[in-house]
Amino acid sequence: MVTNTIKKQRVPNSERRRSSIKSVLDSALSLFVTRGYDATSMDDIAGQAGLTKGAVYFYFKDKLSLLEALLLRTDKELIDPIIAKIGASNGSARDRIIMLTNWFAIVGAERKELPLLHVLVSLEMHGRGNRIEEMVRKTYKDLQNAIAEVTRVGQLSGEFTSDIPPEYQAAVIVALIDGLLLEWHRRGDQLDGRALAHGARNMILNGIAATRQPA
């Protein structure tokens, strides 16, 4: 009853806007990932962001647009950088695949939710025919194309096995990453992240390597 009424701070509007939007997106991210999109209500998101529903609707036209903004942000922070890194690298194909696995291992360890968002959303939105489905599809495609390109190079240089067409090799690699993220999501408390990442890297590198010749 005493000092619950803080003078609503003297914050410039532009700053307030930025911070409110960030709160909303952060709340949405954590809730969408832990509960799922449908199972998260706008009230939940607003509440966790310290706002009311109405305020959320002030910034985002509707729930789907909120998700859209979130995916865009995640693309920018998670997917675009690794695609760029892989593309810009001078290293061998193998080195670049290592860059890839490391990237997801690190982000997965530090900000779990980020890489999970796309996987989970792609599954929940499956078959709904909305613009989100298309967005996620494109993100996946971009990532797979980048990996396929590396694979192609590795096959030409003899680093990687040529048994599998590059696009399928890329699909398998992405599948493994997705699967691991989900496993990490489901059993993160019971697993040693480092050991898991090590196992994954091992599987990928040996899995795609050219059969080693006798010395």
Place this chain on the structure above:
Amino acid sequence: MVTNTIKKQRVPNSERRRSSIKSVLDSALSLFVTRGYDATSMDDIAGQAGLTKGAVYFYFKDKLSLLEALLLRTDKELIDPIIAKIGASNGSARDRIIMLTNWFAIVGAERKELPLLHVLVSLEMHGRGNRIEEMVRKTYKDLQNAIAEVTRVGQLSGEFTSDIPPEYQAAVIVALIDGLLLEWHRRGDQLDGRALAHGARNMILNGIAATRQPA
């Protein structure tokens, strides 16, 4: 006013019962997998099964119990057999891993929905703390234990690399299978299932193989 009411049945009740339950479970399976559990209404399920909601409630206490029965059936048809097969096999560890990948490749091709159910449900139910979560966790654990056991044998016999602890190797293998099922779910129309399965088997076998010695 006379005989408009044809006696609707002449089928023994037990038979009817069995067929109604099967209809409901089949409908639920296809809907849960394509739309998700939450996004599927009891009306949808009943409608697709050719019944009314009330009838579904006659057979299943509530929606969650329906899902439970479905998971049980799937365990029996999909998971239990492969665990048994692997356990009973006399083949080498490598052969048994091949049995595993083939099993999922075949079932994934013929009855897509079956293996997808557990993956999707495990994600949608994540964190809800209900009995389903526990059920799925157990199924995964059983499968991973079986695979870990094979891995252990393979490591001892020198077939497989010993770099990775068996439980983590198993986790990675399951992750890859899950990831592939999801990829198959998302892009099935654009992918050649055989090529994907081939890529996966290649990745797993090479990925876990002991580094080949010089001849």
Place this chain on the structure above:
Amino acid sequence: MVTNTIKKQRVPNSERRRSSIKSVLDSALSLFVTRGYDATSMDDIAGQAGLTKGAVYFYFKDKLSLLEALLLRTDKELIDPIIAKIGASNGSARDRIIMLTNWFAIVGAERKELPLLHVLVSLEMHGRGNRIEEMVRKTYKDLQNAIAEVTRVGQLSGEFTSDIPPEYQAAVIVALIDGLLLEWHRRGDQLDGRALAHGARNMILNGIAATRQPA
């Protein structure tokens, strides 16, 4: 605490259905007319019908469909009969116009809401481009066509003035009826319905009559 719990009566389902639908439509009619469509909530309607919102949605897909059903019912009870009567009559054109004005005077006196529904809905839905707009437009057109036809006959027989094209004459007659219904709606408590109807009939009959020749 004594007998508040009446054994929910032993009413056959078909009867219950009929009576529930009627309650809902009746409530909707009276509320739509007194408050307007938008200003009436589904809760209001359900409450006045002695049901819950959910029950209303059991019978009507959505609010607009409820309105649609209501308009259909009103067409059947109010508009179709008078169009039929006018068409079937052997009387003079003048007699048939009298039939028309009497019809609206009687219905307006006894069941005020019935003839008001179309007028009010046509105004509230104006410009929304939904199916209701189209429905009401059609109803008006049918009525005007019937009146125009009578007018045409009256003009040919020399009963009515030929100064005004029949369709416009019909439009003016309908406009007068609409205007009177609205006036009756707004000030019904302060007006003598009989006097008003008398004034209207007088205006119409003299208004459309051929200028009387010298004897």
Place this chain on the structure above:
Amino acid sequence: MVTNTIKKQRVPNSERRRSSIKSVLDSALSLFVTRGYDATSMDDIAGQAGLTKGAVYFYFKDKLSLLEALLLRTDKELIDPIIAKIGASNGSARDRIIMLTNWFAIVGAERKELPLLHVLVSLEMHGRGNRIEEMVRKTYKDLQNAIAEVTRVGQLSGEFTSDIPPEYQAAVIVALIDGLLLEWHRRGDQLDGRALAHGARNMILNGIAATRQPA
């Protein structure tokens, strides 16, 4: 960072005030008439006026006050002048009724929305028991009184039929005008305004005329 902030005005404040208010009222008029009062949001009004909601609230206490101001303005431009004209005229009763119909025909043709406002608002506000309802009632009463007065004169002079009490005759005339405005509102695109006005004038003049004697 330098002069991005152009001083937005150089207009004397009183001028600005006047013009903002006018914008708001004009927007409100067109929106209230085309969509209705309830269905028009303060945002719609502000947007069409080139302002924000806040600005509208600066000039008008609330939505109802905005409507009130609008009705006042419309009274001044539409109703008061014709009442004054009729009262001041030296012409015959018939001439004065012609003045009336012409007035509405002209304003209806040139500024449709003006005369529609009262009709539509009177219907939408019906039964809400707010001050608007009272305002509109008074406007109608004033107009009807003026017409009744003319009618009385016409009856005394023998120009008009004495069958109908003057107040009822006035009510019928107003009803016809209202009905025609609504018809014009609903079907304006399909009707010839001139023909409609002609039909209306004809109906009124013949409708209220004393039965013509043989020459």
Place this chain on the structure above:
DNA sequence: TATGAATGAGAGTTCATTCAT
């Protein structure tokens, strides 16, 4: 003067579930 941010109440709609028939 005017804006942008935020609130809170309420609307339409969906859906798991219950129960009398």
Place this chain on the structure above:
DNA sequence: GATGAATGAACTCTCATTCAT
């Protein structure tokens, strides 16, 4: 066994209104 009717809670979204800047 199965249906149809009904409930009640929850959810998305809208909007008049307020207030600090």
